[in-house]
Amino acid sequence: MDNKELILVLNRDLADEHAAILRYTVHGYQEGEDTPTGASLLSRAREEMWHMHWLGMIIGKLGGEPDMKPAPYPFDPANRSTMFKSYIDYEKKLIPHYREEACRVEDPHIRRVLEREAWESAVHAGKFNKILKRLTPAEASGKPGAEQKLPPEFISRLQEIIKSKYTQMIQSIRNAWVFQKDAKMGWQVMDFSMTKMKQLAHVAEEVAANGINPMFKTDKLDLSASLAEALKNAAEDLQKTRRDHVELQAGNEIKKHAGLALNIELTVNQEEYEEAEIKEWIHGLKGS
Ligand SMILES: [Fe+2]
Ligand SMILES: [Fe+2]
The missing domain is CATH 1.20.1260.10 (Ferritin, core subunit, four-helix bundle)
Known part of the structure:
Protein backbone atom coordinates (compact mmCIF):
# COMPACT_ATOMS: atom_id res chain seq x y z
CA MET A 1 0.00 0.00 0.00
CA ASP A 2 1.49 3.41 -0.87
CA ASN A 3 1.41 6.35 1.54
CA LYS A 4 -1.54 8.03 -0.12
CA GLU A 5 -3.70 4.92 0.02
CA LEU A 6 -2.61 4.19 3.59
CA ILE A 7 -3.69 7.68 4.71
CA LEU A 8 -7.04 7.18 2.97
CA VAL A 9 -7.58 3.79 4.64
CA LEU A 10 -6.56 5.05 8.07
CA ASN A 11 -8.79 8.10 7.72
CA ARG A 12 -11.79 5.85 7.13
CA ASP A 13 -10.89 3.90 10.27
CA LEU A 14 -10.45 7.18 12.14
CA ALA A 15 -13.99 8.20 11.18
CA ASP A 16 -15.35 4.82 12.37
CA GLU A 17 -13.60 5.10 15.73
CA HIS A 18 -14.87 8.66 16.06
CA ALA A 19 -18.42 7.41 15.40
CA ALA A 20 -18.05 4.73 18.10
CA ILE A 21 -16.81 7.31 20.63
CA LEU A 22 -19.86 9.50 20.02
CA ARG A 23 -22.37 6.63 20.11
CA TYR A 24 -21.09 5.12 23.38
CA THR A 25 -20.61 8.52 25.00
CA VAL A 26 -24.13 9.72 24.21
CA HIS A 27 -25.67 6.42 25.29
CA GLY A 28 -23.49 6.40 28.43
CA TYR A 29 -24.62 9.92 29.36
CA GLN A 30 -28.25 8.93 28.77
CA GLU A 31 -27.92 5.97 31.13
CA GLY A 32 -26.01 8.13 33.64
CA GLU A 33 -22.37 7.57 34.52
CA ASP A 34 -23.36 6.41 37.99
CA THR A 35 -25.19 3.36 36.57
CA PRO A 36 -23.33 0.12 35.71
CA THR A 37 -24.48 0.28 32.06
CA GLY A 38 -23.59 3.96 31.72
CA ALA A 39 -20.18 3.48 33.34
CA SER A 40 -19.41 0.55 31.06
CA LEU A 41 -20.40 2.48 27.92
CA LEU A 42 -18.22 5.44 28.93
CA SER A 43 -15.35 3.10 29.59
CA ARG A 44 -15.71 1.69 26.04
CA ALA A 45 -15.87 5.26 24.68
CA ARG A 46 -12.54 6.02 26.38
CA GLU A 47 -10.96 2.96 24.75
CA GLU A 48 -12.29 4.11 21.36
CA MET A 49 -10.54 7.42 22.06
CA TRP A 50 -7.21 5.57 22.28
CA HIS A 51 -8.04 3.80 19.02
CA MET A 52 -8.81 7.08 17.33
CA HIS A 53 -5.70 8.69 18.80
CA TRP A 54 -3.28 6.00 17.58
CA LEU A 55 -4.69 6.29 14.07
CA GLY A 56 -4.57 10.09 14.17
CA MET A 57 -0.94 10.07 15.30
CA ILE A 58 -0.01 7.77 12.41
CA ILE A 59 -1.88 9.92 9.87
CA GLY A 60 -0.17 13.06 11.20
CA LYS A 61 3.23 11.38 11.11
CA LEU A 62 2.66 10.30 7.50
CA GLY A 63 1.98 13.95 6.64
CA GLY A 64 -1.75 13.37 6.07
CA GLU A 65 -4.65 15.61 7.05
CA PRO A 66 -6.82 13.74 9.57
CA ASP A 67 -10.48 13.53 8.60
CA MET A 68 -12.23 14.81 11.71
CA LYS A 69 -15.74 14.07 10.47
CA PRO A 70 -17.26 10.99 12.13
CA ALA A 71 -18.72 8.23 9.97
CA PRO A 72 -22.35 7.27 10.59
CA TYR A 73 -22.82 4.67 13.34
CA PRO A 74 -25.67 2.42 12.23
CA PHE A 75 -27.82 1.21 15.13
CA ASP A 76 -31.39 0.25 15.87
CA PRO A 77 -32.66 2.72 18.51
CA ALA A 78 -35.91 0.80 19.26
CA ASN A 79 -34.80 -0.27 22.75
CA ARG A 80 -31.73 -1.24 24.78
CA SER A 81 -31.75 -4.77 23.48
CA THR A 82 -31.67 -3.70 19.82
CA MET A 83 -29.10 -1.01 20.62
CA PHE A 84 -26.65 -3.41 22.22
CA LYS A 85 -27.22 -5.96 19.45
CA SER A 86 -26.27 -3.24 16.93
CA TYR A 87 -23.13 -2.42 18.94
CA ILE A 88 -22.10 -6.09 18.99
CA ASP A 89 -22.57 -6.29 15.20
CA TYR A 90 -20.55 -3.11 14.70
CA GLU A 91 -17.64 -4.33 16.81
CA LYS A 92 -17.68 -7.82 15.29
CA LYS A 93 -17.45 -6.40 11.76
CA LEU A 94 -14.33 -4.48 12.73
CA ILE A 95 -12.38 -7.61 13.70
CA PRO A 96 -11.84 -9.06 10.19
CA HIS A 97 -11.71 -5.51 8.80
CA TYR A 98 -8.70 -4.49 10.90
CA ARG A 99 -7.01 -7.88 10.52
CA GLU A 100 -7.23 -7.63 6.75
CA GLU A 101 -5.80 -4.12 6.80
CA ALA A 102 -2.96 -5.19 9.10
CA CYS A 103 -1.95 -7.87 6.56
CA ARG A 104 -1.61 -5.22 3.86
CA VAL A 105 0.68 -2.95 5.86
CA GLU A 106 4.44 -3.34 6.17
CA ASP A 107 5.30 -0.87 8.92
CA PRO A 108 5.48 -2.94 12.14
CA HIS A 109 4.01 -0.20 14.39
CA ILE A 110 1.03 0.47 12.12
CA ARG A 111 0.48 -3.26 11.76
CA ARG A 112 0.49 -3.75 15.55
CA VAL A 113 -1.96 -0.87 16.02
CA LEU A 114 -4.37 -2.36 13.48
CA GLU A 115 -4.07 -5.83 15.02
CA ARG A 116 -4.71 -4.38 18.46
CA GLU A 117 -7.78 -2.53 17.20
CA ALA A 118 -9.00 -5.90 15.89
CA TRP A 119 -8.62 -7.77 19.17
CA GLU A 120 -9.86 -4.91 21.28
CA SER A 121 -12.97 -4.74 19.07
CA ALA A 122 -13.50 -8.42 19.91
CA VAL A 123 -13.25 -7.52 23.61
CA HIS A 124 -15.81 -4.74 23.09
CA ALA A 125 -18.24 -7.11 21.39
CA GLY A 126 -17.85 -9.48 24.35
CA LYS A 127 -18.45 -6.73 26.92
CA PHE A 128 -21.57 -5.50 25.12
CA ASN A 129 -22.82 -9.07 24.98
CA LYS A 130 -22.40 -9.35 28.73
CA ILE A 131 -24.49 -6.19 29.24
CA LEU A 132 -27.14 -7.49 26.85
CA LYS A 133 -27.45 -10.73 28.81
CA ARG A 134 -27.57 -8.90 32.14
CA LEU A 135 -30.45 -6.56 31.17
CA THR A 136 -33.72 -7.18 32.98
CA PRO A 137 -36.76 -7.59 30.66
CA ALA A 138 -37.90 -4.07 31.56
CA GLU A 139 -34.47 -2.60 30.80
CA ALA A 140 -34.17 -4.60 27.58
CA SER A 141 -37.46 -3.33 26.21
CA GLY A 142 -36.93 0.23 27.50
CA LYS A 143 -34.94 3.16 26.13
CA PRO A 144 -32.29 5.23 27.91
CA GLY A 145 -32.81 8.93 28.66
CA ALA A 146 -35.18 10.68 31.03
CA GLU A 147 -38.03 12.95 30.06
CA GLN A 148 -37.28 16.60 29.45
CA LYS A 149 -36.92 18.80 32.51
CA LEU A 150 -34.96 21.77 31.17
CA PRO A 151 -36.75 24.53 29.23
FE1 LIG B 1 -12.24 0.90 18.33
FE1 LIG C 1 -14.75 -0.87 19.85
Missing part, protein backbone atom coordinates in the same frame (compact mmCIF):
# COMPACT_ATOMS: atom_id res chain seq x y z
CA PRO A 152 -36.30 24.23 25.44
CA GLU A 153 -34.62 27.67 25.07
CA PHE A 154 -32.06 26.73 27.70
CA ILE A 155 -31.41 23.42 25.93
CA SER A 156 -30.80 25.25 22.62
CA ARG A 157 -28.37 27.59 24.37
CA LEU A 158 -26.51 24.61 25.84
CA GLN A 159 -26.49 22.92 22.43
CA GLU A 160 -24.74 25.94 20.89
CA ILE A 161 -22.16 25.83 23.67
CA ILE A 162 -21.65 22.09 23.10
CA LYS A 163 -21.14 22.66 19.37
CA SER A 164 -18.52 25.37 19.92
CA LYS A 165 -16.62 23.40 22.55
CA TYR A 166 -16.78 20.21 20.49
CA THR A 167 -15.34 22.08 17.50
CA GLN A 168 -12.61 23.56 19.70
CA MET A 169 -11.74 20.13 21.12
CA ILE A 170 -11.67 18.42 17.70
CA GLN A 171 -9.57 21.30 16.37
CA SER A 172 -6.96 20.94 19.10
CA ILE A 173 -6.77 17.15 18.67
CA ARG A 174 -6.21 17.71 14.95
CA ASN A 175 -3.50 20.28 15.70
CA ALA A 176 -1.75 17.95 18.17
CA TRP A 177 -1.56 15.21 15.52
CA VAL A 178 -0.58 17.46 12.63
CA PHE A 179 2.08 19.36 14.58
CA GLN A 180 3.48 16.34 16.46
CA LYS A 181 6.95 16.99 14.99
CA ASP A 182 7.26 19.63 17.67
CA ALA A 183 6.76 16.97 20.33
CA LYS A 184 6.49 19.27 23.33
CA MET A 185 4.01 21.61 21.68
CA GLY A 186 2.00 18.68 20.32
CA TRP A 187 1.69 17.25 23.80
CA GLN A 188 0.71 20.61 25.34
CA VAL A 189 -2.01 21.06 22.72
CA MET A 190 -3.26 17.50 23.37
CA ASP A 191 -3.26 18.20 27.09
CA PHE A 192 -5.63 21.12 26.54
CA SER A 193 -7.88 19.02 24.32
CA MET A 194 -8.43 16.76 27.34
CA THR A 195 -9.58 19.70 29.47
CA LYS A 196 -11.91 20.66 26.65
CA MET A 197 -13.32 17.14 26.65
CA LYS A 198 -14.16 17.52 30.33
CA GLN A 199 -15.68 20.98 29.78
CA LEU A 200 -17.78 19.52 26.99
CA ALA A 201 -18.93 16.68 29.24
CA HIS A 202 -20.24 19.09 31.92
CA VAL A 203 -22.77 20.51 29.46
CA ALA A 204 -23.37 17.45 27.24
CA GLU A 205 -24.27 15.23 30.20
CA GLU A 206 -26.91 17.75 31.22
CA VAL A 207 -28.47 17.71 27.74
CA ALA A 208 -28.29 13.92 27.34
CA ALA A 209 -29.86 13.38 30.77
CA ASN A 210 -32.90 15.11 29.25
CA GLY A 211 -33.07 12.41 26.58
CA ILE A 212 -31.68 14.68 23.87
CA ASN A 213 -28.65 14.01 21.68
CA PRO A 214 -25.92 16.56 22.47
CA MET A 215 -24.87 18.53 19.40
CA PHE A 216 -21.55 16.84 18.73
CA LYS A 217 -21.10 18.65 15.41
CA THR A 218 -18.21 20.75 14.23
CA ASP A 219 -18.22 24.21 12.72
CA LYS A 220 -15.63 24.71 10.00
CA LEU A 221 -12.21 23.50 11.11
CA ASP A 222 -9.00 25.43 10.55
CA LEU A 223 -6.73 23.19 8.50
CA SER A 224 -3.78 25.51 8.88
CA ALA A 225 -0.37 24.11 8.02
CA SER A 226 1.37 26.61 10.28
CA LEU A 227 1.64 26.05 14.02
CA ALA A 228 1.77 29.81 14.72
CA GLU A 229 -1.45 30.35 12.77
CA ALA A 230 -3.15 27.41 14.51
CA LEU A 231 -2.19 28.74 17.95
CA LYS A 232 -3.37 32.26 17.11
CA ASN A 233 -6.74 30.86 16.03
CA ALA A 234 -6.92 28.66 19.15
CA ALA A 235 -6.41 31.67 21.43
CA GLU A 236 -9.08 33.67 19.57
CA ASP A 237 -11.53 30.80 19.72
CA LEU A 238 -11.07 30.55 23.48
CA GLN A 239 -12.14 34.19 23.78
CA LYS A 240 -15.32 33.36 21.89
CA THR A 241 -16.26 30.31 23.97
CA ARG A 242 -15.43 32.19 27.17
CA ARG A 243 -17.79 34.99 26.13
CA ASP A 244 -20.52 32.39 25.52
CA HIS A 245 -19.97 30.86 28.95
CA VAL A 246 -19.98 34.24 30.68
CA GLU A 247 -23.25 35.07 28.91
CA LEU A 248 -24.73 31.80 30.12
CA GLN A 249 -23.68 32.67 33.67
CA ALA A 250 -25.51 35.97 33.42
CA GLY A 251 -28.87 34.32 32.60
CA ASN A 252 -31.54 33.33 35.11
CA GLU A 253 -31.99 29.67 34.24
CA ILE A 254 -28.44 28.67 35.18
CA LYS A 255 -29.09 29.86 38.74
CA LYS A 256 -31.49 26.94 39.16
CA HIS A 257 -28.73 24.42 38.35
CA ALA A 258 -26.05 24.79 40.98
CA GLY A 259 -23.86 21.90 39.74
CA LEU A 260 -23.80 23.14 36.17
CA ALA A 261 -23.19 26.74 37.31
CA LEU A 262 -20.15 25.63 39.27
CA ASN A 263 -18.76 23.71 36.30
CA ILE A 264 -19.30 26.67 33.97
CA GLU A 265 -17.41 28.90 36.38
CA LEU A 266 -14.59 26.37 36.40
CA THR A 267 -14.62 26.29 32.59
CA VAL A 268 -14.39 30.09 32.35
CA ASN A 269 -11.33 30.08 34.62
CA GLN A 270 -9.75 27.25 32.66
CA GLU A 271 -10.35 29.07 29.37
CA GLU A 272 -8.64 32.15 30.72
CA TYR A 273 -5.70 30.02 31.84
CA GLU A 274 -5.46 28.27 28.46
CA GLU A 275 -5.56 31.52 26.51
CA ALA A 276 -2.73 32.96 28.62
CA GLU A 277 -0.65 29.81 28.15
CA ILE A 278 -1.20 29.69 24.38
CA LYS A 279 -0.27 33.37 24.05
CA GLU A 280 2.99 32.62 25.81
CA TRP A 281 3.66 29.71 23.41
CA ILE A 282 3.08 32.05 20.47
CA HIS A 283 5.53 34.48 21.99
CA GLY A 284 8.04 31.64 22.38
CA LEU A 285 7.63 30.67 18.72
CA LYS A 286 8.40 34.21 17.63
CA GLY A 287 11.52 34.24 19.78
CA SER A 288 12.87 30.96 18.41
